[in-house]
Amino acid sequence: MVGFIIRRLLWTIPVLLLVILMTFLMMRHIQGNPFRHSERAVSPEIQANLDRKFNLDKPWYVQYALYVKGVATFDLGPSLVLRNQSVNDIVRAHFPISLQLGFLAMVFAVVLGIPLGVIAALRPNSAFDYAAMLFANLGFAVPSFLIATLLIYFFALKWGDIFGLPTSGWDTWQSKILPVIALGLGPMAYFARLVRGTMLETLQQDYVRTAKAKGLRWRRVLMVHVLKNSLTPAVTAAGPLLGFLITGSFIIEYIFAIPGIGKYYITAVSARDYSVVMGLTVLLAVIVVLANMVVDILYGVLDPRTREART
Amino acid sequence: MVVSPQQQRMRSPDPAHSGDIQVAGAGTPIAQSSLWRDARRRYMRNKGAVVAGTIFIALVAFCIFVPIVSPYDPDQVNFADAYLPPSLAHPFGTDQFGRDLLTRVALGGRISIAIGFAATLAILVIGLTYGSISGFVGGWVDNAMMRFLDALYGLPYLPFAIITLAIVGTVNFWTMVIALSIASWFTSARIVRGQIITLKENDYVRAATAVGARWYRVLARHLVPNTLGVLIIAIFLELPGVILGEAFLSFIGLGINPPSASWGSMAQEGREVYRTHTNVILIPSIAIATLVLCANFIADGLRDALDPRTKET
Secondary structure, eight states: HHHHHHHHHHHHHHHHHHHHHHHHHHHHHHSOOOOOOOGSSSOOOHHHHHHHHHTTTHHHHHHHHHHHHHHHHTTBBBBBSSSTTTHHHHHHHHHHHHHHHHHHHHHHHHHHHHHHHHHHHHTTTTTTHHHHHHHHHHHSSHHHHHHHHHHIIIIIIITHHHHHHOOOOSSSSHHHHHHHHHHHHHHHHHHHHHHHHHHHHHSSSSSHHHHTTOOHHHHHHHHIIHHHHHHHHHHHHHHHHHHHHHHHHHHHHHHHOSSSHHHHHHHHHHHOHHHHHHHHHHHHHHHHHHHHHHHHHHHHHHTTTTTHOOO | OOSSSSHHHOOOTTTTTTOOOOOOTTTTHHHHHHHHHHHHHHHHOOHHHHHHHHHHHHHHHHHHHHHHHOOTTTTTGGGGTOOOSSSSTTOBBOOOTTBHHHHHHHHHHHHHHHHHHHHHHHHHHHHHHHHHHHHHOHHHHHHHHHHHHHHHOOOOOHHHHHHHHHHSSOOOHHHHHHHTTTTTTTTHHHHHHHHHHHHHHHHHHHHOOOOOOOOHIIIIIIHHHHHHHHHHHHHHHHHHHHHHHHHHHHHHSSSOOSSOHHHHHHHHHTTTTTTTOOOHHHHHHHHHHHHHHHHHHHHHHHHHHHHHOOOOO
């Protein structure tokens, strides 16, 4: 077990280097050196100084090595547009908000989605099952910007007197309700579908029949044999789902005017603040890679058969 | 995207398929046609998939034919007619420039669906190439290529799509296709590789190798054609994600330039006036949702039809 965890941790290092390299190489291809596009022409000496300051005079692999060193020491470099701010400042200011939004949406999705899938699987082909699955399918198909807009339209404007929810912002707890629901509905539908599927599969297993046959109470069979084995896929799904939450939060933060990292990302792209774009991309990628690692380790703990295959 | 690898991996024998072994007279070429006939029969048995397929075809036909027969010029600005409510003359109403929304949504659908299919094809071509090389060559090459995929797996595609659009500078049909496919092909590469590895163990492939067929002949003649079923399923598995991705990009203002519009950019225009004229955002969004929902059901039906071993529960 310890060997497995150590192998998995070590394997993360080349993965991180590769992901940073990919982002780095992509960013290098965005039209050249940002300082050469500034409106005032700078003298060659100043240009040389700027290049030296930002290490642009060095070959790309040295720049890459310096950037990796920066990432390893949690220093993502300065912003190119906001001269007095570093990318770290921006991350510190905006990331906690996105993190909170993503976490709350995940909690919403897990707390509602898993019971929905479990109940649907226990009564397959019942009215509840059909309703739940219709809901799950819709939750995945309807674009989140429509869900968000409809939520605002009904709960903040049309019935605003009853619910009194604000249309945007992230200051009060009331303002967090609609964004969290809008972001969480998709993952919730995903969990419901996934859990229902694996649960139906588990219910067919011989060990469940054995447990029933030896006279175990149904409640106990469910808790000990069925649920435990049905929920492991949901754990694995949590890793890729994080990517989904990040992707979704771009739109949700944009619509609800939440000052999170997703909204700032869009601003930074249009302002051509490439060091910020790169820093944020690397940050998001690192989070996903680390989440995948945690999920793999968790999965190895829950299901020892996967340890060898997933090093 | 919609179906997790876990669901892909869940395999159970198809009770419907066992037992209907067909006996044919010697020399009748049955193999090819009966495979597709079986598949069609299995697909038709899935009511949801049939309905979804019908709606899907109807939606595509709507997008193709409505602009041809429509009496309205989709780009003609007429402020006197701005934001008309739905009526007989304009069944979906008009937008802020007085343009007929029925015509516009059909044209937007052409762009969205075309980008969707083009990006899906790009994803499948990359996935097929990568996956078949990895699965066919095997050994350390396979190992290295799969490790590379593991590294990229789960990365959010939206930031990479945005960077790609920033690199190419302009947003048009093809750059959009590139942006959407550049970080989305990992799943399809995995599916193809798994399929190739399974196929490689089949007797007819061994037989082909044993009688001295060259590796490229085995690959082109036996392996790649047999991944066709999986690839057709994959089209409809990837399509929803790509369509939604394009809509997201357009919605945050990184879409195709006006006056052309995809469903996503139409929704963005509607977003500004959703309080007073809800139909402007509702109509393109419902179109996206319908297409995505249909694609999901079609993928389910196709999986039962073409790949009976992997049956979704």
